Amino acid sequence: MKKKPNKQLLDMLSNIAEGLGQTFAPFCEVVVHDLSNPRNAIHAIENGLSGRDVGDSVTELGLARIRDPEFPAVIANYANTFPDGRKVKSTSIGIKDESGEYVAALCLNVDLTLFQSFQGAISQFTRIDDREVHEHLEAGGGSHSDRIHARIDEFAAARATTPRSLKPADRKQLVQELKKAGMLEVRRGAEIAAAHMGVSRATVYSDAK
Structure with missing residues (x-):
């Protein structure tokens, strides 16, 4: 036994x-x-x-x-x-x-x-129709925000990190580049950049100096 x-x-x-x-x-x-x-x-x-x-x-x-x-x-x-x-x-x-x-x-x-039910509900909820409809849910359209996001993402990816994880020195360099490219001058440009990097508008204005 x-x-x-x-x-x-x-x-x-x-x-x-x-x-x-x-x-x-x-x-x-x-x-x-x-x-x-x-x-x-x-x-x-x-x-x-x-x-x-x-x-x-x-x-x-x-x-x-x-x-x-x-x-x-x-x-x-x-x-x-x-x-x-x-x-x-x-x-x-x-x-x-x-x-x-x-x-x-x-x-x-x-x-x-339970999880399979959740998965099915989430799949149904997130399903979208494949139609050629383009709309940006912000005043004045979203093309400039897309360009700002893309520029920030490209800069962060080149440093093997994410926009919200950029070091202060790198972030300052990025903001200077955005300013030079005129991206901070467009309507809500600083606000869009700040939100994408996870910092305040005041930080972006400071980095831009």
């Missing part, structure tokens, strides 16, 4: 399961398996999405670990299914004792139904 894990280990795993279950409720089931007792392996279960209870039997992965100490300790993000057909993303973590034998497992089963 497989050596039983000590109670302290199972209690510690149960506390971890409780914490994970509360953190990721209601869409993540967390299960502690006692691999020394395959017929009644489930020692603790949080958010019982699969319909199982404490005292239920071990899964196929649990049996595989019982048979083979070389079985992978961590199998993450594998496809699974709840009894009612809901799609699940699962992660199973094997726990060994000091002799190298698997004695317990901590498993997480994430119900993907």
Whole structure:
């Protein structure tokens, strides 16, 4: 018979399961398996999405670990299914004792139904008609803002960074270039540049001096 894990280990795993279950409720089931007792392996279960209870039997992965100490300790993000057909993303973590034998497992089963619903809703909401319609939602059109954005993006990309992450010295150089190109003289030019770089208009005016 497989050596039983000590109670302290199972209690510690149960506390971890409780914490994970509360953190990721209601869409993540967390299960502690006692691999020394395959017929009644489930020692603790949080958010019982699969319909199982404490005292239920071990899964196929649990049996595989019982048979083979070389079985992978961590199998993450594998496809699974709840009894009612809901799609699940699962992660199973094997726990060994000091002799190298698997004695317990901590498993997480994430119900993907909610996320797939979100994904579908977001996909529908963000879908746009492929029509040749061009409009800029700002007074006076958006062509000059596009040019300012493009100039700033090009400058930042050449330095392997983003507009909002430019160093002060680089930002000052960029603002000087925008000023020289007349881009700060157009209507709201300084405001557009400031917003794209994540700084205030006062900073742009200061850098432009």
